[in-house]
Amino acid sequence: MTEPGDKQADFDGGEALSPYSKDYWDLVFEQLGRRKLFKLAISILALIYASAIYAPLLGNDRPYVLEAIDYKAYGQAQRTLYPVALSVGRLVRQGPEGYEADKSEGAEQDWEGALQAEVDAAENRIETLRSYLGPADTELLDSFQEKLEASVAAAGAGKSDEATALSKEAKEIAKEIRTELAAVDPENPEAGGHELVPQKSYPLFETITSSEVFFMVLWAFVLLWPLWNGFWNRALLRGDRDRIRKARRPKLVLVVGTSLAASLLWGQLVGGEMVFEVSPLKRGLTTNEVVATRAVFPPFSYGFAETSSGETFRAPTWTAESEIDEEGYYVRGARVPEPDPITGYKPPGAPVEVRYSEPPRNSPWRHPMGTDSVGRDLLVRMLWGGRVSLSVGLVSAVLLVFIGTVIGALAGYFRGWVDILLSRLIEIVLCFPAFFLILMVVAFIDPNTIPPIIAIVIVIACVRWTGVARLARGEFLRLREQEFTLAARATGVPALRTIFRHVLPNAIGPILVAGAFSVASGILTESALSFLGFGVKHPIPSWGSLVTESRSAEHWWIQFFPGFAIFVTVVCYNLVGDAIRDAVDPKMKVQ
Amino acid sequence: MFGYILRRLLWMIPTMFGITILVFTAIRLAPGDPATVMIGISSGGEMKGDVGYEERIEKFRHENGLDRPIWIQYLGFLGPFNIKPDGHPWFGGSGADPWGGLLVLDLGHEFQRKTMPIIEELGRRLQVTIPLSLISTLLIYLFALPMGIYSAVRQGTKLDAAMTVILFILYSVPTFWAGLMLILAFGASGLHWLPVLGLHSKDAADLATWPYIWDTIVHSILPIATLTYGGLAYLSRQMRVGMIEVIRSDYIRTARAKGLSEKVVVMKHALRNSLIPVITLFASILPILIGGSVIVEQVFDVPGMGRYAFEGLIARDYGIIMATTTFSAFMTLVGILLSDIAYAMVDPRIKYD
Numbered sequence: 001m002t003e004p005g006d007k008q009a010d011f012d013g014g015e016a017l018s019p020y021s022k023d024y025w026d027l028v029f030e031q032l033g034r035r036k037l038f039k040l041a042i043s044i045l046a047l048i049y050a051s052a053i054y055a056p057l058l059g060n061d062r063p064y065v066l067e068a069i070d071y072k073a074y075g076q077a078q079r080t081l082y083p084v085a086l087s088v089g090r091l092v093r094q095g096p097e098g099y100e101a102d103k104s105e106g107a108e109q110d111w112e113g114a115l116q117a118e119v120d121a122a123e124n125r126i127e128t129l130r131s132y133l134g135p136a137d138t139e140l141l142d143s144f145q146e147k148l149e150a151s152v153a154a155a156g157a158g159k160s161d162e163a164t165a166l167s168k169e170a171k172e173i174a175k176e177i178r179t180e181l182a183a184v185d186p187e188n189p190e191a192g193g194h195e196l197v198p199q200k201s202y203p204l205f206e207t208i209t210s211s212e213v214f215f216m217v218l219w220a221f222v223l224l225w226p227l228w229n230g231f232w233n234r235a236l237l238r239g240d241r242d243r244i245r246k247a248r249r250p251k252l253v254l255v256v257g258t259s260l261a262a263s264l265l266w267g268q269l270v271g272g273e274m275v276f277e278v279s280p281l282k283r284g285l286t287t288n289e290v291v292a293t294r295a296v297f298p299p300f301s302y303g304f305a306e307t308s309s310g311e312t313f314r315a316p317t318w319t320a321e322s323e324i325d326e327e328g329y330y331v332r333g334a335r336v337p338e339p340d341p342i343t344g345y346k347p348p349g350a351p352v353e354v355r356y357s358e359p360p361r362n363s364p365w366r367h368p369m370g371t372d373s374v375g376r377d378l379l380v381r382m383l384w385g386g387r388v389s390l391s392v393g394l395v396s397a398v399l400l401v402f403i404g405t406v407i408g409a410l411a412g413y414f415r416g417w418v419d420i421l422l423s424r425l426i427e428i429v430l431c432f433p434a435f436f437l438i439l440m441v442v443a444f445i446d447p448n449t450i451p452p453i454i455a456i457v458i459v460i461a462c463v464r465w466t467g468v469a470r471l472a473r474g475e476f477l478r479l480r481e482q483e484f485t486l487a488a489r490a491t492g493v494p495a496l497r498t499i500f501r502h503v504l505p506n507a508i509g510p511i512l513v514a515g516a517f518s519v520a521s522g523i524l525t526e527s528a529l530s531f532l533g534f535g536v537k538h539p540i541p542s543w544g545s546l547v548t549e550s551r552s553a554e555h556w557w558i559q560f561f562p563g564f565a566i567f568v569t570v571v572c573y574n575l576v577g578d579a580i581r582d583a584v585d586p587k588m589k590v591q
Numbered sequence: 592m593f594g595y596i597l598r599r600l601l602w603m604i605p606t607m608f609g610i611t612i613l614v615f616t617a618i619r620l621a622p623g624d625p626a627t628v629m630i631g632i633s634s635g636g637e638m639k640g641d642v643g644y645e646e647r648i649e650k651f652r653h654e655n656g657l658d659r660p661i662w663i664q665y666l667g668f669l670g671p672f673n674i675k676p677d678g679h680p681w682f683g684g685s686g687a688d689p690w691g692g693l694l695v696l697d698l699g700h701e702f703q704r705k706t707m708p709i710i711e712e713l714g715r716r717l718q719v720t721i722p723l724s725l726i727s728t729l730l731i732y733l734f735a736l737p738m739g740i741y742s743a744v745r746q747g748t749k750l751d752a753a754m755t756v757i758l759f760i761l762y763s764v765p766t767f768w769a770g771l772m773l774i775l776a777f778g779a780s781g782l783h784w785l786p787v788l789g790l791h792s793k794d795a796a797d798l799a800t801w802p803y804i805w806d807t808i809v810h811s812i813l814p815i816a817t818l819t820y821g822g823l824a825y826l827s828r829q830m831r832v833g834m835i836e837v838i839r840s841d842y843i844r845t846a847r848a849k850g851l852s853e854k855v856v857v858m859k860h861a862l863r864n865s866l867i868p869v870i871t872l873f874a875s876i877l878p879i880l881i882g883g884s885v886i887v888e889q890v891f892d893v894p895g896m897g898r899y900a901f902e903g904l905i906a907r908d909y910g911i912i913m914a915t916t917t918f919s920a921f922m923t924l925v926g927i928l929l930s931d932i933a934y935a936m937v938d939p940r941i942k943y944d
Binding site: 427428430431432433435436437439440441443444520524527528531532544547551553554556559560563564566567570571574575 | 606609610613614617618759760762763764765766767768771772774775778779780781787879881883885886889900901904905907912915916919920923924927
């Protein structure tokens with residue numbers, strides 16, 4: 001239990017370096033550090049979690065950066081200014097009374113609101129036009145906006161005739177805008193028109209929410225932990241064990257604090273929102289409605305719900321059977337279409353649509369794990385699906401460890417009738433076949449009132465806490481008789497404080513082990529439930545629900561890859577649990 | 592000993608009581624109405640707004656006693672009085688069929704097939720599930736114990752290391768995935784060695800006795816393998832750990848020191864003590880098998896109890912759900928009791944009074 005420094009201390013009078021006695025966690029980490037398998041498992045887990053946390057950055061149908069001209073949006077804005085002016089005109093003519101009398105039932109807006117909505121729409125469109133037009137040619141837009149605003153102001157002041165006249169003028173200008181400000185047709189530049197300026201945007205980052213940013217920053221710290229932790233310990237603390245030990249809490253605060261700050265900042269600056277839409281941007285880029293001068297896409301540029309009608313159940317593209325010719329026919333394997341022997345009729349093929357940013361038709365990287373029943377890329381769906389599966393495992397484990405620890409602690413610490421009552425409860429819950437009970441509750445929960453995933457987490461926690469409770473009870477029964485607990489009680493420390501500040505830290509080892517194993521079993525349970533069809537709602541994927549896409553043995557990739565991901569994760573968690581169990585064992589070897 | 596068993600059996604009554612109350616209230620309070628599901632099926636998928644839709648739902652509720660307060664319904668489930676319209680006169684019934692409920696082993700009829708008593712169908716399903724579970728339990732103990740012992744005795748050898756790794760991996764494989772991968776490997780798409788769906792071939796009814804038995808055996812290999820591997824891995828790991836702990840103890844050193852042969856030391860002295868924790872695991876393997884059977888029967892299309900429960904859940908058939916849950920809970924209790932009794936038999940230090 002001594003450090004090499006000790007000998008040196010003896011040499012020069014024993015003052016330079018004080019002997020360092022390792023505390024419990026030093027010993028635990030030392031034990032863990034000796035296990036190669038543990039290190040391997042924890043690194044794989046870190047990467048699996050990284051793939052889930054960074055899924056939007058890895059597999060997405062939106063580019064990181066886009067410098068493009070959206071001809072479709074431009075044309076739409078240009079054409080729809082006229083209808084806006086038209087309805088403003090109608091509104092100001094009607095006045096508030098006429099609007100109230102005329103408005104359809106159930107319409108919630110009042111007259112002012114309706115007018116404001118039209119003004120906002122106009123502003124929006126003018127904004128779009130201005131941004132693409134650049135510095136030139138904004139006279140028409142200016143005067144349109146002027147007239148429209150003046151008309152609304154006049155209507156608000158009750159001068160209805162003046163307002164109507166102004167709105168008419170606005171209409172005329174809108175017509176002019178339609179003809180005068182036409183954009184250059186990218187396919188036919190000779191026809192003339194306005195040269196548009198590409199706009200830079202960050203479509204992917206606009207969909208990242210601030211909670212996602214929190215986990216992304218947090219996980220960046222975790223992945224780079226060996227680097228910054230090593231630097232901190234060696235360079236800043238000069239390897240002084242006592243200072244390193246004291247630095248544990250500041251490190252934790254720093255990591256969580258930075259992540260939290262980043263997330264708050266993101267919420268303020270970007271305020272991204274998770275949007276669900278079927279790749280309008282990519283479609284626009286493919287059909288040349290949007291012309292990009294620069295577009296940087298993620299490595300796998302498919303949305304998790306992006307379908308492809310020509311590629312249903314396509315085998316992984318690196319396999320031979322997956323090759324498709326130009327007309328959309330398979331070249332090899334069982335799916336090569338046979339022409340009818342008599343008529344010679346061959347069913348029409350569905351050509352593969354290679355969209356913007358996607359790898360070519362037969363590139364091995366096109367769908368490395370194949371596609372599902374509607375041609376969605378399985379790899380991207382697995383990346384996104386990991387978010388559900390992994391978080392269900394983790395959250396349910398945290399919850400059940402909490403419930404189990406509290407109940408076990410109460411039973412073990414207070415004994416007597418509390419213990420009898422709680423032990424009975426544990427026994428009754430133990431008598432249920434756990435999986436069956438979870439299945440029953442989840443099957444009966446209405447997905448519209450409680451999202452199935454939250455229901456699954458809660459139910460797993462409510463059914464599986466018994467193991468942890470029994471463990472905690474045993475630990476507390478043992479620890480409550482020890483001197484330090486007696487001392488705490490004798491000095492008048494309240495019971496709850498004794499439990500949580502004195503006894504619990506000494507019982508935390510075995511509870512942690514049970515926690516690691518319950519993450520694994522939580523993931524298994526969620527996947528089994530999803531497999532039976534009681535999981536996430538379509539089209540959100542989870543590893544278990546991906547497997548159910550096809551039960552046919554022909555579609556082996558659908559059954560193999562998601563299940564394999566579950567399997568690897570569970571193996572790693574079990575390895576980690578095993579290693580922690582050995583490390584926190586009080587009988588562990590100390591040299 | 593006898594008194595102990597009797598007392599334990601009596602203890603099971605209040606526990607079963609608690610379990611049935613819990614499940615009963617849980618499924619009644621949960622959303623989802625069997626009436627709408629059933630009417631939807633019987634009218635061929637017609638939706639709300641049809642003529643007589645409300646009346647049919649009311650009629651269905653009345654026929655099945657679902658319009659009663661929940662505690663009356665529970666009494667109806669428990670028995671011995673039948674509370675449905677044809678039930679005991681005390682509960683406003685016609686008296687045609689006065690008795691019913693769990694106490695007289697009547698679990699009611701299915702909602703969908705109105706003439707099918709649930710207990711009869713459950714019995715038929717159990718004829719499939721119980722043999723599968725029993726064989727699987729037997730195989731688990733038959734393989735896990737020798738593997739664990741061997742691994743412990745040869746601790747540190749390459750074979751031990753390999754076995755530990757393999758068992759560790761098996762322990763982590765999701766059940767449904769194992770089933771699917773077995774189907775891929777041994778079914779028509781892979782080696783084509785074994786049939787993968789159902790328990791019999793289509794023409795099995797025409798086969799003679801021996802071919803019929805052979806057909807069943809061939810069909811049940813993969814389901815049994817899927818049921819078995821997890822428990823096997825778990826149990827043999829436990830066996831190995833327990834055995835290693837015992838082998839290190841003082842009395843084993845004494846036994847060796849007095850010159851007993853290694854075989855006697857291991858098989859007589861060490862085995863008996865290390866068996867104790869493994870036997871108690873019987874109680875926890877049984878519910879795992881029951882829960883696992885839902886998935887395994889779904890994967891392999893086996894018409895057993897797990898599938899019955901699943902079908903009941905889909906159809907919101909309260910009767911089927913109550914029946915299967917009660918039965919599984921009962922089996923779990925029996926498993927706990929059996930393992931406690933076995934505990935007492937192998938460990939003479941334990942006295943029950």
